[in-house]
Amino acid sequence: MPELPEVESLRQILERSVVGRTIVGTRIGRLPLRRKVTTNFGPRIRGRRIDKIGRRAKYLILDLDGEDVILVHLGMSGSLTCRDRDFDSSEFDRRHDHIEFRLDDGTRLVFNDPRRFGIVRLVVRIALPDLHELKGLGPEPLSEAFNADYLAAQARGRKVAVKNLIMDQRVVAGVGNIYASEVLYRAGVRPTRRAGRLKREEIVRIAKFIPIILRDAIDRRGTTFRNYRDSEGRPGAFADRLQVYGRAGEKCYRCSTSIRNVLVGQRASFYCPTCQK
DNA sequence: CAGATAACCTGCGTGC
């Protein structure tokens, strides 16, 4: 269920805990996931050192020494957690633990995903840019490439609801359902507005708040709405900052109007009918 | 082509 801030928080945790560690073995649980991991997975990564942890959109990229990288997507229900050496191995959950990476310091990195919408793929590094998963992704919302002019160009002539536009990974990579609602609340724009009908000033506000909200969420290690936990088992503190998501029927913190929940593109979308036009 | 919808899969909370 993670969006960009949750994946980035995970990246930062792994950067501190597993970079420099060598994979000494793997254990396979249920599988398959949304895509095949690769053939010969275990033998191919045994003995490889994890050199770097990167991120692109909601994808995590574990850089190994040699030519391979491991691409990870958490889907709706995935998690990648560290288990230390005294974690009882009988607690390996064959139903939802799909892959366990055993590291040379005795810890284990476990990919768990009940709904199996996630992806773990071993690919060669040079193939990364052409990879089906990464190919069509839009700019990183925290990069210079994402700005008001760019967003205006993307919105021009489009009839989709603005919320769908900013959740479209080809337009901007990393915004999901929670942060889309939060961004539009801060920008004062209703989620149902047609993208092509937005005024320049509204586009400017949306483009401005996307990185602001995402950065704030990263600083707070993401959002725990239901049961999301970061890789160290801690809930994300951005939950306390949510202005509209999950607050249907509750009062807007700014004007006390009752927050509404409407379906936009089959997804729950929360907004304040007074603060958002 | 853009846009809308269905599908993928499982768990959990709710209401009867």
Place this chain on the structure above:
DNA sequence: TGCACGCAGGTTATCT
């Protein structure tokens, strides 16, 4: 308690 139902933070194939 049991059960049917709706809903979930994502992506993508397939329709119109």
